[in-house]
Amino acid sequence: MFSVSSLLVLGLSAVAQAKVQFLGIAIAGGDIGCIIDGSCNLGQVEMPLSTLGGADGLGQMKHFVNDDGLNLFRLPTSWQYLINSEESASSVLDEGNAANYDQLVQACLSTGAYCMIDVHNFARFNGAVIGQGGPSDELFAGLWAALATKYAKEEKIIFEVTNEPHDLDIGLWVKTCQKVVTAIRKAGASSQMILLPGDNFDSAATLVSSGSADGLLSITNPDGSTDNLLLDIHKYLDVNNSGTLASCNTDNVGNFTALASYLREQGRQGLISETGASPQAQECFPAFCAQNTAINKNSDVFVGLVTWAAGSFGTDYVLTLTPTIDGNGNYVDNELMTECVLGPYGGSPSKTTKSATTAKKTSTAKPVASSSEPVSVSPSVSASSSSAKTSSSSSSSSSESACSSAYRRVSSSSAMSSGLPRSHCMRGPANPTSTPNAAGVVRAASNLAVAIAVGVALL
Ligand SMILES: *[C@@H]1O[C@H](CO)[C@@H](O)[C@H](O)[C@H]1NC(C)=O
Ligand SMILES: *[C@@H]1O[C@H](CO)[C@@H](O)[C@H](O)[C@H]1NC(C)=O
Numbered sequence: 237m238f239s240v241s242s243l244l245v246l247g248l249s250a251v252a253q254a255k256v257q258f259l260g261i262a263i264a265g266g267d268i269g270c271i272i273d274g275s276c277n278l279g280q281v282e283m284p285l286s287t288l289g290g291a292d293g294l295g296q297m298k299h300f301v302n303d304d305g306l307n308l309f310r311l312p313t314s315w316q317y318l319i320n321s322e323e324s325a326s327s328v329l330d331e332g333n334a335a336n337y338d339q340l341v342q343a344c345l346s347t348g349a350y351c352m353i354d355v356h357n358f359a360r361f362n363g364a365v366i367g368q369g370g371p372s373d374e375l376f377a378g379l380w381a382a383l384a385t386k387y388a389k390e391e392k393i394i395f396e397v398t399n400e401p402h403d404l405d406i407g408l409w410v411k412t413c414q415k416v417v418t419a420i421r422k423a424g425a426s427s428q429m430i431l432l433p434g435d436n437f438d439s440a441a442t443l444v445s446s447g448s449a450d451g452l453l454s455i456t457n458p459d460g461s462t463d464n465l466l467l468d469i470h471k472y473l474d475v476n477n478s479g480t481l482a483s484c485n486t487d488n489v490g491n492f493t494a495l496a497s498y499l500r501e502q503g504r505q506g507l508i509s510e511t512g513a514s515p516q517a518q519e520c521f522p523a524f525c526a527q528n529t530a531i532n533k534n535s536d537v538f539v540g541l542v543t544w545a546a547g548s549f550g551t552d553y554v555l556t557l558t559p560t561i562d563g564n565g566n567y568v569d570n571e572l573m574t575e576c577v578l579g580p581y582g583g584s585p586s587k588t589t590k591s592a593t594t595a596k597k598t599s600t601a602k603p604v605a606s607s608s609e610p611v612s613v614s615p616s617v618s619a620s621s622s623s624a625k626t627s628s629s630s631s632s633s634s635s636e637s638a639c640s641s642a643y644r645r646v647s648s649s650s651a652m653s654s655g656l657p658r659s660h661c662m663r664g665p666a667n668p669t670s671t672p673n674a675a676g677v678v679r680a681a682s683n684l685a686v687a688i689a690v691g692v693a694l695l
Contacts, residue, residue, distance in 0.1 A: 247574050255532045255581050256345075258350060258540030260308030261300060261557055262510065263293045265548030266337060267312035267356035268297050272402065274360025274370075276316040282549035283336055285343060291548040291558075294343040296520025299559055299567035300546075301347045304578055309344045310509055310542045312356040312399065313337050313377060322552035325361045325371035329386070333618035338386070345392060350433070352394040352509065353383060359401035359409060367412040369403055376412065377541040385465055388424035395420055395430045395681070409435065417465065431468035431507055438470040439477055440491045444498050453504050461486060466539065467499065467506035473480050473523050479544065482515055483627070484520040488527040496534035505539050512544035512555040515572035525576040532580050543577050 268282030283294030289350040298308040316322050318337065318499035320330030344351035357366075372464050380395070387393040397416050401409055420430060431453060434448025443449045449467055455464055468471030471488055492508075497507055508531055513524035531541050551570070557577065559567040569578070 244520070254535060256535045256538055256541045258308040258507070258542075259306050259577070259581050260309040260310060260349070260352070260540060260542040261306060261577075262312060262347045262354075262542060262545040263297060263340070263344070264312050264545040265290045265293070266317060266340065267314055267354070267399075268548065270314045270316070272358050272360075272400070272687055273363045274315075274365075275320060275362045276318055278314075281314075281317055282548035283340060284473050287339065288336055290421040291546075293340060293547055294346075295557060296542065296546050297344055297347045297349065301310055301349055303567070304569065304573075305581070306349065308352065308394070308540055308542060309347075310352040310354050311337075311344060312339055312354040315355055315357050315361055315376075318355070318383075323362075323570075325375050327382055329373050329382050330381075341387070341393070345390065346440070350392045351390075352396050353387070353511070354396045354399055354537065356399040357378070359398050359404055359412075365404045365409075366398075366643045367532045368408050368605055373412045373415045377415040381419040381423045383422035384420040384425040387428075388426075391428065393425070393428050394424070394507075395428060395466040397431065397433055399433070399510070400470060401433055401435055402437050403437060406435050406446060406448050406451050410455065411558040413452060414455045417455055418458055424512065425458075427464060429466055429507070431463045431466050431509055433468035433470075438468055438510070439479065440469050440471040440488070440495050441477065443467065443469065443495060449498065449502075453502055467504065469495065469506045469508045469538075470510040471508070471527075472511060473520065474526065479510075479511060479512055479555060482516040482520075484492050484517055484523040487523065489530045489646070492527065492530045492534065492538075496537045499537035505537050507540040507542070509537060509540070511541070512557070513572065513576070514554050515556060515570050516554065521575060522570065529580040537619055541577075541581075542669070543573075605679045
């Protein structure tokens with residue numbers, strides 16, 4: 237009898253809150269130049285703020301909050317950037333770079349949203365795994381202590397220990413993460429969410445089977461509790477979960493449903509901090525929509541969904557969710573964003589809004605642009621490195637060359653024998669490709685109506 241009534245309550249609450257508490261997107265750029273062996277070319281960083289020569293991240297975030305109801309932004313950066321050294325790890329924040337990154341954090345906070353600090357290092361520094369041949373756990377925990385000290389009073393900061401660990405000893409990695417959690421809490425950030433990422437690029441498909449989830453969920457706060465310690469979760473839909481291909485081959489609903497059951501059994505929660513799909517492939521629409529609907533349905537255990545990516549990525553980047561700017565200076569979401577991110581969450585309330593003044597057309601004129609470049613109305617800048625903007629005729633060839641040069645760098649690292657660069661290394665020149673899609677809005681609105689009708693009927 238007890239179990240029947242609690243099942244009923246569970247069922248009703250799932251209907252009542254069939255959407256995640258936090259919906260967000262990566263405002264990327266601070267990570268550009270970093271690859272999966274945990275090395276970074278800091279010359280390629282495009283911190284997504286007009287004031288720092290990158291995309292108009294502030295305008296984008298205002299648009300996403302005001303027009304779409306988003307309430308979380310993931311702000312990737314790297315260990316190397318924060319200490320301003322490509323060569324040797326330390327725990328000492330570089331004053332200038334930490335101040336630049338803080339401009340992005342403050343821009344995010346100014347929108348009222350939650351803001352995720354992502355140290356986008358793949359659990360590595362220059363080819364070597366933290367605490368497993370690379371920098372010591374103490375150095376890494378020291379970096380986090382410095383960050384946590386800086387943001388201790390900001391309740392809306394979320395700490396993501398690192399992006400996508402892979403090819404490591406999970407038992408040792410759990411110990412590293414425990415030290416980071418202790419360091420963050422002892423620095424005074426006692427209640428903010430901390431996201432704990434697992435092996436195999438944090439893949440939803442293998443977090444449980446790899447032992448990552450069990451290990452990470454054994455981590456505790458200094459008081460012994462597990463409050464606000466969440467499983468970090470990633471997943472793409474392309475054939476090898478790389479987030480680099482304009483195709484969708486996997487049905488992720490089963491993976492997310494299974495992971496939700498696991499979390500429910502454990503009495504714990506997780507946050508999907510990275511997933512994405514390509515708006516250039518038709519089959520991605522049903523697959524990505526279905527995945528995100530499943531995530532929203534399991535919002536009792538999945539507290540948030542953060543998609544990849546906007547920020548300094550161009551509007552023709554293979555996984556772009558970067559909004560374009562229309563003739564009136566308003567940001568406009570692409571179809572994939574409208575249909576498959578906003579749709580499953582309850583739809584986009586309005587696509588054109590009063591926030592036009594925040595969409596600075598002038599941001600397209602970036603300082604380093606040369607007159608030979610195509611004029612673009614995209615809010616996003618093209619790559620500041622010369623290599624990535626050599627081709628404006630074919631975004632895919634540009635992306636491939638950016639990635640293959642990154643891959644050569646991976647290959648040449650003796651410590652890193654497998655794997656290829658992932659989504660962060662892919663980008664192309666900024667070209668407006670998206671147009672507003674009225675059908676998408678109508679579909680989203682009717683989805684919402686159906687959801688409400690079903691909810692009322694069940695109640
Ligand atoms: C999870 O996804 C992988 C492929 O991405 C698939 O092979 C596996 O069967 C899925 N698991 C479940 C439980 O659906
Ligand atoms: C994923 O598969 C594609 C197509 O086979 C390949 O080009 C790419 O290098 C693979 N990426 C990873 C990370 O394995």
